[in-house]
Amino acid sequence: MTRWHVSPLVAIALLAGAVASLRADPLPCLREVSGVTWLRWEHEQPTLDLWCETVGPPVFTSGPERATEISRLLVLSWNVHVGGADVEELMAKALGPLSSGETGLVVLMQEAFRAGVDVPELLPRDLRVPSPIRPRRPALDIVGLAERLGMSVAYVPSMRNGSATALESREDRGNAILSTEPLSDVRAIELPFGKQRRVAVAATITPRGSTMGTMRVITTHFDTNGDRVDQAEALAQRMESLGDLPLLLGGDLNSRRGFRDRSVTAIRRQIALESCGTQRTVRWPWRLDVPLFFLIGRVDFMFSTLEAGVARTCQTLSHTYESDHRPILLDISGRQ
Numbered sequence: 001m002t003r004w005h006v007s008p009l010v011a012i013a014l015l016a017g018a019v020a021s022l023r024a025d026p027l028p029c030l031r032e033v034s035g036v037t038w039l040r041w042e043h044e045q046p047t048l049d050l051w052c053e054t055v056g057p058p059v060f061t062s063g064p065e066r067a068t069e070i071s072r073l074l075v076l077s078w079n080v081h082v083g084g085a086d087v088e089e090l091m092a093k094a095l096g097p098l099s100s101g102e103t104g105l106v107v108l109m110q111e112a113f114r115a116g117v118d119v120p121e122l123l124p125r126d127l128r129v130p131s132p133i134r135p136r137r138p139a140l141d142i143v144g145l146a147e148r149l150g151m152s153v154a155y156v157p158s159m160r161n162g163s164a165t166a167l168e169s170r171e172d173r174g175n176a177i178l179s180t181e182p183l184s185d186v187r188a189i190e191l192p193f194g195k196q197r198r199v200a201v202a203a204t205i206t207p208r209g210s211t212m213g214t215m216r217v218i219t220t221h222f223d224t225n226g227d228r229v230d231q232a233e234a235l236a237q238r239m240e241s242l243g244d245l246p247l248l249l250g251g252d253l254n255s256r257r258g259f260r261d262r263s264v265t266a267i268r269r270q271i272a273l274e275s276c277g278t279q280r281t282v283r284w285p286w287r288l289d290v291p292l293f294f295l296i297g298r299v300d301f302m303f304s305t306l307e308a309g310v311a312r313t314c315q316t317l318s319h320t321y322e323s324d325h326r327p328i329l330l331d332i333s334g335r336q
Contacts, residue, residue, distance in 0.1 A: 028120055029157070031057040036154070036186045039238060044193040050127050051197035055157035055172035056118035059143060060186050063152040063179075069209025070104040071334065072097065073181070077219065077250025077302050078327040079110040082161060082173050084135030085323035087145060094317060094329070104181045104207055105151075108219035108250035112142040112176035113161055119170040123163060130196060132162025133173070136322065142176050151178045156188040158199045158221070175201045175219045182206045187242070189218075192234050194227020200235055200251075202242060211334045215306075216242055220251035222263055228254050232266035239270050247271055248304040250328060258297020267303055274302040274330060277316035281326045302328050310334065 029052040030038060036058045041048060074095060080087060087107075097103040111133070123129060146153035157172035164170050177183065187202040200220035207214075220235060222228035232253065239247060249271060255261030264273070281300035302314055312332045320326055 027052050029053065029055045029057055033058045033060050035060045035184065036156075036188060039187055039189045039241075041190045041192055041234065047193050048190065048197055050124055051159060051193075053124055054120060054127065054129050054160040055174070056114065056120060058157075058186070058188055059114065059118075059153060059155040060183070061143075061146065061153055062183065063146065063150050066101070066180065066208060068101040069211070070102055070181070070207055071209070071211050072103045073106065073207055073212055073332045074098075074103060075106045075108065075217070075248060075250065075302075075330040075332065076327055077108040077110075077300065077330075079221070079252040079300065079323060079325035080112060081135055081323040081325065082111045082113045082133040083137065083139035083141070084133075086321045088148070090317075090319075090321040090327065091149070094319075094327075098180070105179070106181065106205055106217055107151075107176075107178040108217060109142075109176040109178060110219060110221040110252045111173055112155060113171050113173040114143060114155060114157060115141040115171045117167060119160075119172050121165050121167075121170065123160070123165065129160040129163050132164070132171070134162070134171075141171070146178055149178065151180055152183040153178050154183055154186040154201055154203050156199045156201045158197050174199055175221055177201055177203050177217060177219055179203075179205060181208060189235065189238050191220075191222075191231040192227070194223040194231060195225050196223060198222060198231055200238075204245065212332065213246065215246040215248055218247070218249040218251075220249065220253075222252070222254050224254045228263045229266060232263040236266050236270040246304065246306050248302070248306065248330070250300075250302045250330075252300050252325065255299050255301075256296055258299075261297065264301060267301075271303040271305055274304055274312075274314045276302050276314035276328050276330070279316060281316060281328070283320055283324050283326070300325055300328055302330055304330075306332070
């Protein structure tokens with residue numbers, strides 16, 4: 001029998017190569033999903049990868065085809081408080097025109113969540129994941145909600161929603177786009193790491209019919225501390241690479257100084273702010289709301305490069321529908 005002898009140095013080299021090969025494999029959170037392109041932040045990569053390990057891959061699925069053409073498009077931007085918001089109640093009470101079939105809907109959602117088997121069971125030992133936010137359970141996660149509403153969905157998790165590892169309890173959370181109109185060319189835009197990992201989501205919307213042109217939409221959510229400014233500036237730069245289509249962005253910027261916040265001005269340098277109201281959009285439990293009333297400005301905004309000739313109105317809805325944020329609604333009815 002022939003015996004092979006491997007020197008210690010060769011063994012170490014082989015082991016190092018095997019480890020490097022394992023690290024070269026894509027993380028589960030970056031698993032290839034058809035129609036989704038990653039735009040990753042190259043700096044702070046080890047930290048971003050560590051946070052990425054705690055979440056599942058993106059979701060991109062198409063809803064049922066709709067034959068009718070639309071003459072109106074509603075775009076809703078809303079922080080849904082990780083399952084706390086009653087999305088179906090809002091749609092029933094505030095978006096009644098959808099029942100006619102001639103009105104389309106796009107929801108730019110922040111703090112959506114996904115539950116179940118696609119969320120990794122194991123967590124890195126050297127990372128303390130964010131605390132869970134579960135104001136209402138049971139609640140449909142983003143996949144179940146899209147199925148219930150019959151809408152297309154693009155969802156990209158930013159972070160873990162708590163450290164639970166049991167199948168029935170593990171969740172991740174991030175940004176999502178729900179749409180009655182066809183979605184395509186989804187981009188997952190990783191932002192600079194600050195307090196937490198953040199990933200904006202962009203997609204192309206092709207409204208049914210010829211009265212409205214194709215557009216790109218983005219949903220985003222920034223950190224609560226000063227890192228939000230770096231995240232806003234990075235996203236503004238990324239928007240330059242998204243092409244020449246009209247662009248519409250909605251998000252929770254966590255802009256403590258409201259309209260004067262540097263996160264808002266960073267985005268405004270790239271894309272115009274829609275006039276959707278001036279009131280505060282965030283609501284906390286009553287015990288916190290009053291003392292913080294004068295400290296926190298408006299945090300939710302809508303921006304667009306829609307031409308002046310495109311007829312539209314924008315408003316901040318007065319009801320929170322069980323979220324801790326008021327929704328912003330842009331109503332687009334085509335060219336004047």
